[in-house]
Amino acid sequence: MTTPAPPLIEFVGVSLRRNRELLLADVTFSIQPQTIHVIVGPNGAGKTTLLAALLGQAAFAGRIVAHWRGTGNIGFVPQAFSVDASLPVTVEDFLALTRQRLPVCFGVRPATRQRIATLLREVGLAGLETRPLSVLSGGELRRVLLAHALDPRPELLILDEPGAGLDERGVGRLEQVLADVKAAGTTVVMVSHDLDQVRRLADCVTVLDRSVIGQGAATETLALDHVRALLPSGVSRTGGAGSPERPPMARARSAGRSGH
Amino acid sequence: MSAFYAWVGGLAQNGLLPSDFQYPFLVRGFLCVLVLAPILGGLSHLVVTRRMAFFSAALGQAALTGVAIGLLLGEPLNAPYGGMFGFCLITTLGMVYVKRHSTLPPDTLIGVFHALTLGLGLCLLVLLTRQFNVHQVESVLFGSLLTVTDGDLLLLLAVGIVVAVLLVRQYNKLLLDSLSPPLASVAGAESAFLEYFFAILLTLSIVVSLKVIGALLVEALVLVPAASARNIARGTRQYFVWSVIVAFMAGVGGLGVSTRLLVPTGGAVVLAASAIFFLTLAIGRLARRRGSRAEQPDAG
Numbered sequence: 001m002t003t004p005a006p007p008l009i010e011f012v013g014v015s016l017r018r019n020r021e022l023l024l025a026d027v028t029f030s031i032q033p034q035t036i037h038v039i040v041g042p043n044g045a046g047k048t049t050l051l052a053a054l055l056g057q058a059a060f061a062g063r064i065v066a067h068w069r070g071t072g073n074i075g076f077v078p079q080a081f082s083v084d085a086s087l088p089v090t091v092e093d094f095l096a097l098t099r100q101r102l103p104v105c106f107g108v109r110p111a112t113r114q115r116i117a118t119l120l121r122e123v124g125l126a127g128l129e130t131r132p133l134s135v136l137s138g139g140e141l142r143r144v145l146l147a148h149a150l151d152p153r154p155e156l157l158i159l160d161e162p163g164a165g166l167d168e169r170g171v172g173r174l175e176q177v178l179a180d181v182k183a184a185g186t187t188v189v190m191v192s193h194d195l196d197q198v199r200r201l202a203d204c205v206t207v208l209d210r211s212v213i214g215q216g217a218a219t220e221t222l223a224l225d226h227v228r229a230l231l232p233s234g235v236s237r238t239g240g241a242g243s244p245e246r247p248p249m250a251r252a253r254s255a256g257r258s259g260h
Numbered sequence: 261m262s263a264f265y266a267w268v269g270g271l272a273q274n275g276l277l278p279s280d281f282q283y284p285f286l287v288r289g290f291l292c293v294l295v296l297a298p299i300l301g302g303l304s305h306l307v308v309t310r311r312m313a314f315f316s317a318a319l320g321q322a323a324l325t326g327v328a329i330g331l332l333l334g335e336p337l338n339a340p341y342g343g344m345f346g347f348c349l350i351t352t353l354g355m356v357y358v359k360r361h362s363t364l365p366p367d368t369l370i371g372v373f374h375a376l377t378l379g380l381g382l383c384l385l386v387l388l389t390r391q392f393n394v395h396q397v398e399s400v401l402f403g404s405l406l407t408v409t410d411g412d413l414l415l416l417l418a419v420g421i422v423v424a425v426l427l428v429r430q431y432n433k434l435l436l437d438s439l440s441p442p443l444a445s446v447a448g449a450e451s452a453f454l455e456y457f458f459a460i461l462l463t464l465s466i467v468v469s470l471k472v473i474g475a476l477l478v479e480a481l482v483l484v485p486a487a488s489a490r491n492i493a494r495g496t497r498q499y500f501v502w503s504v505i506v507a508f509m510a511g512v513g514g515l516g517v518s519t520r521l522l523v524p525t526g527g528a529v530v531l532a533a534s535a536i537f538f539l540t541l542a543i544g545r546l547a548r549r550r551g552s553r554a555e556q557p558d559a560g
Contacts, residue, residue: 019363057445076446083439086490087309093496094439096432098447103431105305105500130495133439148443 006067008033008156008187009054014062016046016053023049024060025211031204033069036178036188038198038218041208042230047191048079050208051160054189068155070185075149079160079191081141083133091136091144092116092129099151119147124173138165146177157181159190163197175201195222195231207231261410286519288408292472293511295413295420296481299465301507302427304486305499307462310438314367315355315459317479318374319466322351324475325381326467327400328388337392338407340400341415344467351377352463356456403474403526412471419468423461434458435496474526481507484533491537491544506536 007030016024024046031037039047052058055076066072083089092113093104100112108116113129120126123143128136136144142165149157157178163171171194178188178201192198198205198218205221207214207230214227221227265284272281280286307316323344330343355373359366388397399407427434437444437454445451466478473481489502513536514529521528 052442055442055446057442074446076443078440078442081440081443084309088490088493088495088499089435089439090495097436098432100432103428104435104496105302105431107497132494145443 075154297508301504328384402524
């Protein structure tokens with residue numbers, strides 16, 4: 001008899017307060033490797049806060065333990081990314097920031113340029129290299145962020161409402177990309193308000209309302225009476241309302257963390 | 261250095277360089293501009309991207325207070341660097357610390373520091389008038405080429421090299437942190453470190469620039485070059501290059517105006533920078549109008 005493989009990520013009794021308000025209360029659940037794990041919940045349920053804790057960007061009580069099997073690389077697509085309208089930073093400049101040591105103000109190396117072109121093709125944005133970030137549509141910007149998160153290939157890909165602002169075609173491409181990265185061995189953790197998308201994609205769903213109120217396979221979990229009472233029945237592809245998280249206070253990449 | 265000035269003077273007398281270069285103080289001023297342009301121009305585009313324009317203004321005021329403290333503590337009138345460096349550094353660290361640990365908006369907090377340092381500076385300047393003629397500190401307030409020494413130039417060069425080397429090593433992380441702190445954090449950048457690091461580099465650069473530009477006007481030279489560059493740049497590389505070019509042109513133009521009209525160097529440099537800003541604003545609008553016309557389908 002073989003012992004089951006440990007989960008990739010374990011949340012053990014994670015609690016988090018901000019300005020004396022309890023945002024997460026004793027959150028305990030685990031995320032299995034090479035799965036798409038979706039966190040759902042109403043606005044203000046603490047989903048983005050939980051991701052901030054996972055990324056080491058918010059202090060918390062309890063433990064978050066990662067059992068890395070490979071590189072431990074983390075890719076992240078944030079919920080909010082606002083660009084100053086007059087900022088002359090192009091898509092290529094942005095993607096080059098973490099892909100070359102040469103300061104981007106001195107130019108982008110040919111090898112980096114090729115790598116970026118490949119990445120943009122992967123997310124359906126070929127030819128947008130010289131476009132300033134400030135003129136991209138919300139959906140294009142989301143896909144640039146996805147491209148950024150996919151390279152180097154992450155062991156854990158964290159997405160905060162990645163479908164927000166995407167049209168039908170963009171959502172389809174996003175779901176294909178997520179299925180591909182999962183097949184390549186990446187574990188995906190995602191916050192989503194689009195329950196149809198959750199049913200299509202998720203291997204496992206955690207329902208959060210400051211604490212975990214349900215977890216399991218998508219169809220069964222979303223059909224539970226107390227979950228249906230909590231979640232809106234309609235599809236909310238534009239979700240993503242709310243303010244961006246405060247700047248990070250700690251590094252994201254570590255094998256195991258505990259806060260207080 | 262005198263042999264170098266004599267050699268340059270000889271070239272000027274022979275008509276190989278503009279006649280202004282016969283005067284060592286002007287050669288020194290030109291060399292200062294050569295060093296200042298890449299430092300302040302290079303920093304300025306990050307200052308604007310990181311929204312630290314008001315921070316720079318507060319630092320300029322802090323430098324004024326630092327001068328007063330240095331002079332009251334017995335530093336020489338032409339080089340009160342201890343007071344300036346010390347007080348500006350304390351102010352910088354204080355501003356960044358309070359900004360990171362308070363829930364108030366950053367501009368409100370910096371405004372408090374701005375008022376505090378200005379108030380303290382004014383009180384100390386009044387005390388200072390009991391020891392010095394207040395006109396003697398004018399050069400620090402408004403900048404003056406006549407008071408720039410070879411020592412100042414060497415200090416500027418040394419700090420310039422240190423700032424450039426450190427900036428090159430952290431540039432990509434600084435820019436990513438300006439665009440999205442959470443993404444920078446995931447990429448392994450320490451947001452707190454980067455904020456203190458950049459603020460200290462900015463402080464060093466501002467303090468060594470004061471003899472040329474002046475405490476009241478130095479903020480303009482860490483702001484206007486990037487603002488001008490934004491009007492015409494299409495990409496980060498152009499943004500950086502244009503910032504440096506504008507800083508250099510403003511420096512050289514300001515020097516020329518300052519020596520011919522006998523006005524303070526800092527004021528002349530800032531006027532030149534502002535003129536370039538409005539020129540680039542017009543060029544940028546024209547280019548955008550042409551671009552949008554080209555994109556429109558032919559109506560005829």
